[in-house]
Each structure stands twice: as structure tokens, then as C-alpha cells.
Amino acid sequence: MAVSRPGSKCKVCRGPAVIDLPRHNANFCADHFLELCRRQVAKAIEQFQLLERDDRILVAVSGGKDSLAVWDLLVELGYRADGLYVGLGIGDYSDVSGEHARAFAAGRGLRLVEVSLRDEHGYDIPTAAAATRRVPCSACGLSKRHVFDRVALEGGYTALVTGHNLDDEAAVLLGNTLRWEVEYLARQLPKLEAREGFPKKVKPLVRLTERETAAWCVLRGIDYLVDECPMAAGNRHLHHKDTLNEIEARSPGSKAAFYLNFVQRMAPLLAERRSDDQEALRACPGCGSPTTATGADGLCAFCRLVATASAHEPVPVELVVRGRR
Amino acid sequence: MAVSRPGSKCKVCRGPAVIDLPRHNANFCADHFLELCRRQVAKAIEQFQLLERDDRILVAVSGGKDSLAVWDLLVELGYRADGLYVGLGIGDYSDVSGEHARAFAAGRGLRLVEVSLRDEHGYDIPTAAAATRRVPCSACGLSKRHVFDRVALEGGYTALVTGHNLDDEAAVLLGNTLRWEVEYLARQLPKLEAREGFPKKVKPLVRLTERETAAWCVLRGIDYLVDECPMAAGNRHLHHKDTLNEIEARSPGSKAAFYLNFVQRMAPLLAERRSDDQEALRACPGCGSPTTATGADGLCAFCRLVATASAHEPVPVELVVRGRR
Numbered sequence: 001m002a003v004s005r006p007g008s009k010c011k012v013c014r015g016p017a018v019i020d021l022p023r024h025n026a027n028f029c030a031d032h033f034l035e036l037c038r039r040q041v042a043k044a045i046e047q048f049q050l051l052e053r054d055d056r057i058l059v060a061v062s063g064g065k066d067s068l069a070v071w072d073l074l075v076e077l078g079y080r081a082d083g084l085y086v087g088l089g090i091g092d093y094s095d096v097s098g099e100h101a102r103a104f105a106a107g108r109g110l111r112l113v114e115v116s117l118r119d120e121h122g123y124d125i126p127t128a129a130a131a132t133r134r135v136p137c138s139a140c141g142l143s144k145r146h147v148f149d150r151v152a153l154e155g156g157y158t159a160l161v162t163g164h165n166l167d168d169e170a171a172v173l174l175g176n177t178l179r180w181e182v183e184y185l186a187r188q189l190p191k192l193e194a195r196e197g198f199p200k201k202v203k204p205l206v207r208l209t210e211r212e213t214a215a216w217c218v219l220r221g222i223d224y225l226v227d228e229c230p231m232a233a234g235n236r237h238l239h240h241k242d243t244l245n246e247i248e249a250r251s252p253g254s255k256a257a258f259y260l261n262f263v264q265r266m267a268p269l270l271a272e273r274r275s276d277d278q279e280a281l282r283a284c285p286g287c288g289s290p291t292t293a294t295g296a297d298g299l300c301a302f303c304r305l306v307a308t309a310s311a312h313e314p315v316p317v318e319l320v321v322r323g324r325r
Numbered sequence: 326m327a328v329s330r331p332g333s334k335c336k337v338c339r340g341p342a343v344i345d346l347p348r349h350n351a352n353f354c355a356d357h358f359l360e361l362c363r364r365q366v367a368k369a370i371e372q373f374q375l376l377e378r379d380d381r382i383l384v385a386v387s388g389g390k391d392s393l394a395v396w397d398l399l400v401e402l403g404y405r406a407d408g409l410y411v412g413l414g415i416g417d418y419s420d421v422s423g424e425h426a427r428a429f430a431a432g433r434g435l436r437l438v439e440v441s442l443r444d445e446h447g448y449d450i451p452t453a454a455a456a457t458r459r460v461p462c463s464a465c466g467l468s469k470r471h472v473f474d475r476v477a478l479e480g481g482y483t484a485l486v487t488g489h490n491l492d493d494e495a496a497v498l499l500g501n502t503l504r505w506e507v508e509y510l511a512r513q514l515p516k517l518e519a520r521e522g523f524p525k526k527v528k529p530l531v532r533l534t535e536r537e538t539a540a541w542c543v544l545r546g547i548d549y550l551v552d553e554c555p556m557a558a559g560n561r562h563l564h565h566k567d568t569l570n571e572i573e574a575r576s577p578g579s580k581a582a583f584y585l586n587f588v589q590r591m592a593p594l595l596a597e598r599r600s601d602d603q604e605a606l607r608a609c610p611g612c613g614s615p616t617t618a619t620g621a622d623g624l625c626a627f628c629r630l631v632a633t634a635s636a637h638e639p640v641p642v643e644l645v646v647r648g649r650r
């Protein structure tokens with residue numbers, strides 16, 4: 001893993017460094033890098049009051065570096081955490097990602113809950129994308145949110161953890177900021193409290209970059225799916241990551257300042273905007289989930305997606321990806 | 326001026342286009358492009374209530390495209406507007422910029438007020454940069470703001486106009502947003518109302534890009550100083566412009582949406598932050614200007630700059646620019 005300059009030394013012990021972190025203006029050996037990651041996660045949990053010691057945690061696991069790293073870190077830090085893997089049916093990508101999630105759980109004796117969209121709801125993401133004629137990420141995000149919420153509440157979990165890292169959060173923040181989507185900005189926090197029909201949702205990796213979570217996995221011997229989702233190529237989110245990486249290269253620390261200053265300085269000013277939409281929630285007549293839907297049938301967005309996508313003949317991922325190029 | 330694709334036609338009259346504007350998804354001939362510029366300025370004035378018909382306007386004129394364009398546009402739209410040129414003493418750059426400002430005013434029979442920092446305050450910008458050991462843009466901005474305010478108030482002007490265009494405002498907004506400088510964000514508006522010791526300040530070009538103001542000048546035969554200030558090279562502001570131009574190239578209209586949505590959706594939520602700092606203003610014992618300074622001598626930042634810079638032996642611009650490379 002060539003992520004440090006030859007001859008660079010660990011800031012803590014002066015041993016050979018394995019990773020250079022310009023934003024911390026320091027280099028670290030394997031042990032002290034892992035220690036830094038633990039400290040950053042513990043700091044995020046404390047700073048943003050993400051988790052209690054007695055929380056029953058469900059980690060949304062994709063088989064990628066971030067979700068496996070956060071699961072690993074939480075267990076290491078002494079939390080009780082099960083995993084949830086959602087089978088999205090995105091061809092080989094999903095097959096391999098599921099194997100990584102199962103291998104991680106089995107190797108550590110951890111419990112992994114599995115839900116297959118095709119088996120339980122009669123569709124998969126490529127088919128949903130074709131049926132709705134929208135970007136796949138739209139149907140995917142909607143499906144995952146619904147399954148995460150349902151499994152967490154029905155399983156009696158008190159916290160849903162996702163592996164969103166600093167790059168993810170900063171990229172979404174940049175997108176919302178470029179259009180000044182005030183309602184979205186108001187809800188972009190490392191913790192959303194539990195409310196009627198929704199579990200508490202927390203993001204313990206917001207103080208770690210994706211380069212750091214990848215290094216965590218490599219150094220901890222965690223075998224994760226390296227490939228990006230084939231359906232996300234060209235996603236605007238990825239462009240925003242590139243933009244922030246360019247800014248970060250010119251001015252190390254910018255990315256963390258952008259996200260963390262937002263949470264500390266701006267988010268409190270938007271608090272009123274967060275309470276507004278709670279009043280309009282109704283129970284979906286299909287699945288019982290809270291929804292703001294106002295259509296004639298009153299169905300939530302997920303139930304409408306299920307109706308549309310499960311009625312469509314199955315579409316292989318290759319067809320959707322090729323169709324967009 | 327090769328700014329339109331060969332064969333492209335004016336959206337309005339179908340004549341040969343001279344400029345393509347992807348953010349408007351349209352091309353324009355010279356006459357209809359000039360008309361678009363007039364409309365955008367009139368729209369900004371109306372939308373943000375920038376100017377009244379009986380305002381006595383002072384335009385801060387640098388000799389560059391933006392300040393000459395806004396002066397030209399305001400006179401064309403029927404406003405009474407004098408110019409103010411501040412001699413910054415930045416070597417040849419200042420000499421040439423002054424000539425452009427004077428030539429424009431003389432050619433149109435407009436009144437140009439001139440203030441030389443060296444003659445009236447005993448320093449110039451290169452000397453101030455050397456004496457303060459800070460970036461030149463810092464002393465320059467401070468000096469200009471002070472002179473603009475003084476001349477406007479003492480001359481009985483009711484509005485101070487600056488040539489800040491959409492690129493300028495969006496770049497500053499991006500910088501303030503990346504660090505979430507809430508107090509700065511709260512004041513980043515196309516209009517700041519007059520208050521004790523400060524004239525009303527307005528930016529009528531916020532709906533035009535710098536490419537558009539340059540094209541305005543070329544098509545109107547206005548001879549402006551093309552060179553960027555030699556002391557601003559490497560300025561973070563310029564990097565932010567590049568960043569926004571990359572985003573704009575991927576997604577035309579992003580830059581205007583970023584700035585205009587901020588003004589419409591976010592700025593109103595920050596209104597409380599604007600009133601906060603007004604209470605702490607005192608009169609500077611040196612110049613009488615309102616200041617928030619809390620030093621032992623009570624002097625405002627401008628008077629402190631004058632004291633430091635006028636005591637320093639004159640430094641030529643070449644020395645400062647070379648020292649930074």
C-alpha cells in the first residue's frame with residue numbers, strides 16, 4: 001500500500017510510516033494509524049452524541065470498505081452490533097458484495113440479517129431503474145432506506161448505523177449547497193433522532209475519509225469489495241467528490257472543515273426547518289410506514305416503487321448500464 | 326471574438342450569433358446580446374431593489390471590464406452616475422488602469438473623482454503589503470472600502486455601485502461556504518442598506534458572468550484593462566472561480582443557481598446574524614469612520630494600516646510580486 005513517502009516516519013513512535021495524512025500534517029505507522037481511526041470514531045460518537053453504551057445497533061452492510069470498517073470499529077470499541085445486508089440484485093456486483101459481507105460476519109461470529117429485494121418485494125435495482133426510467137441511485141436509495149428502517153424497528157434495534165464517511169457527507173453537502181436545498185441541508189446531520197416509525201440513524205465515520213477507511217480495512221485484513229457500483233458511474237455525487245479532492249489537494253483540511261463547520265455552525269441555524277415536515281406524516285396504507293405522500297391512493301414512495309418495479313419483467317444490470325453510455 | 330460556434334444563430338432574430346451562452350441554452354447576435362445584458366441588469370435592480378430612479382450613484386471604477394461595463398449600463402439605463410477611481414500605486418498596472426478609466430469618462434462626458442492613496446494617505450498597495458507582511462489583497466480591499474465609503478458620504482451620493490459580477494460573487498460565496506463563515510455569509514448580498522457612516526452598497530452585475538461583461542465591453546467598443554492585477558496571482562479567490570467554472574461546464578446554470586438560490590433561500594434565514602454586529606460600532610478617533618475595533622488606541626483598521634504603511638519606505642510592485650514566487 002504505497003500511501004506514504006519513502007522514509008517518512010510515524011508522528012507518534014518515529015517507526016516507519018505506512019500512511020501520510022496531509023490534513024493532519026502527519027504520518028503514521030500501522031498501529032498508530034489504527035489508533036487514530038479508533039479515536040476519530042470515538043470522538044464523532046462523543047461529539048455528536050451518536051450512540052449510548054446500551055444501544056442495540058444495526059449496521060447497514062454493503063460489503064464495501066466503509067460499512068465493514070464501521071462494523072469492525074464499533075465491535076472493537078465494545079458496542080453490540082449486528083449487520084444488515086440488502087440484496088439489490090445488481091448482477092455480479094451484488095453477488096460478490098454479499099460474499100464479502102457474509103465472510104466478514106462469519107469470521108467474527110457476528111450476526112448478519114439478510115433481505116433480498118427480489119425475494120421479498122419482487123424486483124431488483126436494474127429492473128426498478130428501467131421501470132421508473134430514473135437514475136438507478138434513486139430507486140436504490142429509496143429501497144435501502146425503507147428496508148433499513150423496517151428491519152431496525154421490527155428487530156428492536158435502537159440505532160441504525162451507516163458507513164457514510166467524510167467524503168460521502170462532504171460530497172452530498174456540496175451538492176445540496178450548490179443548489180441551496182435548505183430542507184435537505186437542515187437534515188444533513190451525523191445523527192437523526194428516532195421518531196415515530198423511524199429508528200435513530202447515525203454515521204460514526206464522518207470524521208474519517210474514504211482513503212482512511214480503505215487503509216483501515218487493508219491494515220486489519222478485511223476483505224472488501226473494491227469496485228464501485230457499476231450503476232453509479234457518472235453520478236453527480238462522484239463529480240462532487242472529485243471537486244472536493246481538488247480543493248483538499250490545494251488546501252489540506254478543507255474537506256473536514258467544510259463538513260464539520262457545517263454541522264457545528266450552520267446546522268443549528270436550520271433547526272426550525274427540521275421540525276416543519278414532521279407534522280405532515282401519515283401511515284402508508286400499504287406498508288404502514290410513515291409517509292408524506294399525498295397521492296389519491298396514499299401509498300408511500302416505496303410501495304409505489306414496488307408496484308411499478310415488480311410488475312416489470314426482470315432487466316439485467318448490463319442492459320441498464322449499457323443503455324446509459 | 327470567437328465565442329460562438331460557427332453557424333450558430335441568434336435565438337431572437339436568427340441572424341449570425343456572436344456569443345453562445347450555455348446557461349441560457351441560447352446564442353445571440355450583438356444587438357440581442359446587449360439587450361440581454363441590459364435586461365439582466367434591470368432585472369437585478371428590480372429583483373433586489375438595488376436602486377431608485379433618484380439615487381445619486383457613485384461607481385467604483387478600476388478601469389477593468391466590470392466597473393466600466395456597470396457604469397456604461399447604468400448610464401444607458403438612465404441613471405445619474407459619477408465614477409470614483411482610486412490610485413492604488415500598483416506600478417504599470419495602476420498607471421494603465423487609470424488611463425482606461427479617464428478615457429472612458431472623458432469620451433462620455435462623465436465625471437470621474439480620483440483619489441491617490443500615495444498622495445492622500447502616504448502609501449501604496451505594494452508598500453502596504455510589505456509593511457503588513459500580509460497578502461496584498463487584504464490591504465487593497467481595506468483601503469478601497471474606506472475610500473469608497475468616505476467619498477460617497479462626503480460627496481452626498483446615495484448609492485455606491487461596484488462591478489462585482491456573478492463569477493466574483495459566486496467565488497466569494499464558495500470560499501465562505503467551504504469554511505461556513507456564517508457572519509460573512511449573512512452579509513453577502515447584492516445590496517447592503519445605508520447605515521450610520523456607510524452608504525448603500527449595491528452590485529448590479531450579479532446576474533452577469535465575467536465572460537458576459539467582457540463581451541459587453543468588446544461589443545460596445547469600451548477599451549478596458551485586460552490584465553489581472555499582478556499582485557492577485559495565486560489568490561484563493563481565483564481557484565474558487567476555476568472550481569465553479571468546472572462545475573458550470575459539467576452542468577450549465579450551476580453558478581447562477583448557486584449564487585441566486587443563496588440570496589433567495591438562505592440569506593433570509595441568516596437575517597438575524599446581520600443585525601448582531603451593528604451595536605458594537607464606535608467612531609474611530611483618527612478618521613471618524615464607524616469601526617468595531619477594540620484596541621487600546623481605538624483606531625479603525627484603515628487608520629492602523631495608514632500608520633504602518635506610511636511609515637515604511639516605498640516598495641516597488643516588482644519586489645513584492647517576485648518575493649512571493
